[in-house]
Amino acid sequence: MSEPSESLLLGVAQGDSRAIQSCLDRYSGLVWSIARRMSPNETDAEDAVQEIFIDLWKSAHRFDPQRSSEKTFIVMIARRRLIDRLRRHQRQPDFDSLDHENAPEIGGDAHTRMERDAEARLAAEALDQLRPEQRQLVELSVLKGIPHGEIAKTTGIPLGTVKSHIRRGLIALRDALDVPNPEPSARTRSGSTSPESGQLRGEVE
Amino acid sequence: MAASMNRPAYDPRERAEELMISRALGMLDRQEEIELDSLLQLDPSLEDDRYELVAASLDLALDGDEKPMPTDLRNRLQADADVFFGVRQQAEIRVLPPRRAKSPRPKSAGWSLLATAAVVLLMVWVGTTVIDGTPTMDGATLYDTVVAKGDLVRWDWTGTEDPTVAGPEVSGDVVWSSDVQQGVMKIGGLAANDPDEFQYQLWIFDQSRDERYPVDGGVFDVAERSDEVFVPISATLPVDRPYLFAITVEKPGGVMVSSRERIAFVAQPPAEEG
Numbered sequence: 001m002s003e004p005s006e007s008l009l010l011g012v013a014q015g016d017s018r019a020i021q022s023c024l025d026r027y028s029g030l031v032w033s034i035a036r037r038m039s040p041n042e043t044d045a046e047d048a049v050q051e052i053f054i055d056l057w058k059s060a061h062r063f064d065p066q067r068s069s070e071k072t073f074i075v076m077i078a079r080r081r082l083i084d085r086l087r088r089h090q091r092q093p094d095f096d097s098l099d100h101e102n103a104p105e106i107g108g109d110a111h112t113r114m115e116r117d118a119e120a121r122l123a124a125e126a127l128d129q130l131r132p133e134q135r136q137l138v139e140l141s142v143l144k145g146i147p148h149g150e151i152a153k154t155t156g157i158p159l160g161t162v163k164s165h166i167r168r169g170l171i172a173l174r175d176a177l178d179v180p181n182p183e184p185s186a187r188t189r190s191g192s193t194s195p196e197s198g199q200l201r202g203e204v205e
Numbered sequence: 206m207a208a209s210m211n212r213p214a215y216d217p218r219e220r221a222e223e224l225m226i227s228r229a230l231g232m233l234d235r236q237e238e239i240e241l242d243s244l245l246q247l248d249p250s251l252e253d254d255r256y257e258l259v260a261a262s263l264d265l266a267l268d269g270d271e272k273p274m275p276t277d278l279r280n281r282l283q284a285d286a287d288v289f290f291g292v293r294q295q296a297e298i299r300v301l302p303p304r305r306a307k308s309p310r311p312k313s314a315g316w317s318l319l320a321t322a323a324v325v326l327l328m329v330w331v332g333t334t335v336i337d338g339t340p341t342m343d344g345a346t347l348y349d350t351v352v353a354k355g356d357l358v359r360w361d362w363t364g365t366e367d368p369t370v371a372g373p374e375v376s377g378d379v380v381w382s383s384d385v386q387q388g389v390m391k392i393g394g395l396a397a398n399d400p401d402e403f404q405y406q407l408w409i410f411d412q413s414r415d416e417r418y419p420v421d422g423g424v425f426d427v428a429e430r431s432d433e434v435f436v437p438i439s440a441t442l443p444v445d446r447p448y449l450f451a452i453t454v455e456k457p458g459g460v461m462v463s464s465r466e467r468i469a470f471v472a473q474p475p476a477e478e479g
Contacts, residue, residue: 015290017443029271075261083231120265142263179255
C-alpha cells in the first residue's frame with residue numbers, strides 16, 4: 001500500500017487498522033536492528049521491541065511532522081525505551097556486553113550508508129561539519145552508547161573534554177538540523193519508564 | 206554563604222540542557238536523573254526533546270540498518286496491537302453505545318440525547334456500509350455487493366438452544382470478504398430484542414489472532430416483525446482468515462470481552478471445507 005509516510009502515525013493514533021499494519025510492515029526491521037544493537041542479547045531485544053511498539057501506539061498522537069520525519073520520531077521512541085531498559089537493569093551501556101556482530105562500524109562515510117532519509121542525510125552532513133575528534137566522540141556516544149568515562153579511558157582524552165565535546169557537538173547538530181522547539185502542550189514525555197516504579201510518566205490524557 | 210559564593214552560578218536552564226543531552230545519549234546516572242526530574246518539575250517549560258530527535262537522526266545517519274525481524278516476534282507485535290487497539294475500540298463502544306431510541310415520546314430533555322444518538326447511529330452506519338468509496342447503501346444491497354466480491358466466505362447460521370433463537374426456523378448466512386474487509390449478516394429466526402434489556406453482538410474468530418480475543422463485529426438489534434434482517438458487519442480490526450462467527454447476547458451497549466455464556470447463532474465452514 002502506498003500510503004504517504006507522514007500520515008501513517010496519524011492513522012495509528014486514530015486506531016486505523018491498516019495504518020497499524022503498515023507501520024509494523026514498514027518499521028519493524030528498523031526497530032529490530034536498533035534493539036539488537038542496543039540490547040545485550042536477542043531475548044532482551046525481543047522484549048524491548050514489544051515495549052517499543054506499545055510505546056509507539058501510545059505516543060503516535062504526539063508525532064509532529066513539522067519537527068521530524070516519522071522515521072526519526074520512531075527511532076527516538078525506540079532509543080528512549082532501550083536507554084530506559086539499560087538503566088532499569090542498572091547496566092550502563094556496556095560496550096563489551098553488546099553483540100559485536102550487530103554493532104555497525106564507526107568512522108566510515110556516513111553518506112555512502114545513508115541514501116535513504118532526507119533528515120538522516122542532513123544529520124550526516126552536519127556531522128561532517130564537526131571536527132574529526134568531536135565527530136568521533138559523538139559517534140561513539142550516540143551509536144555505541146559507550147559511557148563518557150569509558151570513552152575517555154579508550155581515547156585518552158580527559159573526561160571533561162569528552163563531555164564538553166559531545167555537548168557542544170550535539171548543540172551544533174541541533175542547530176544545523178534546525179529542529180523546532182516542542183509546542184508547550186507537547187512538553188510531556190511518553191514511553192519512558194521510571195526505573196523505580198515502572199510506571200509510565202508524562203501521559204496526561 | 207561563603208562556600209556557595211565560590212561555586213559557579215547554577216543556571217537551571219543550562220543545567221537542564223546539559224542533563225537532557227546526557228539523557229538523549231543514555232548517560233544520566235541516578236543522581237542526574239533525579240536532578241533533571243526535579244528541574245523539570247519546577248519548570249516544565251524546560252522539557253526539550255530536540256536532543257533526542259538529534260540523536261535519533263544521527264542514529265539513522267550512522268547506521269539506519271534494517272534487519273528482517275523474526276516471524277514469531279512480528280506475530281507477537283500483531284497480537285499486542287490487536288489487544289491494545291481492541292480494548293480501546295471496545296472502550297469507545299462502551300462510551301457511545303450504538304443503541305436505538307426506544308421511547309415513543311421522549312421527554313423534552315431527551316431530545317438532544319436522541320439527536321446525538323441519531324448522529325452516532327448514522328456514523329456507525331456510514332462507517333460500515335462504504336465499500337470502495339461507494340456511498341451508503343442498505344443492508345440487502347450491501348449484501349449483494351459483498352457477495353459479488355472475490356475471496357468470499359459464506360456460511361449458514363446455526364441456532365443454539367438460547368431462548369433468543371425463535372424456534373427451528375433459523376435461516377440466513379454471513380458473508381465476509383477479506384479483500385474488502387467487509388461483510389454482512391443475513392439473519393432469520395433470531396428473536397426481536399428490547400435494546401434496554403439486551404443487545405446482540407457479533408464476534409469474529411480469525412486464525413491469525415489469539416482465540417481469546419475475537420474481533421468485535423458490532424452490536425445490533427433485531428426489530429419486531431422482522432422475518433429476515435441484514436446487518437452490516439462493523440469490524441475495525443482486519444480479519445484475514447475467519448474460522449467462526451458467533452452472535453452472543455450481551456448487556457445493552459455490548460461488552461469489551463464476552464463471557465460467551467449466551468451464544469445465539471454461530472456460522473462456520475461446513476465440515477468438508479474445514
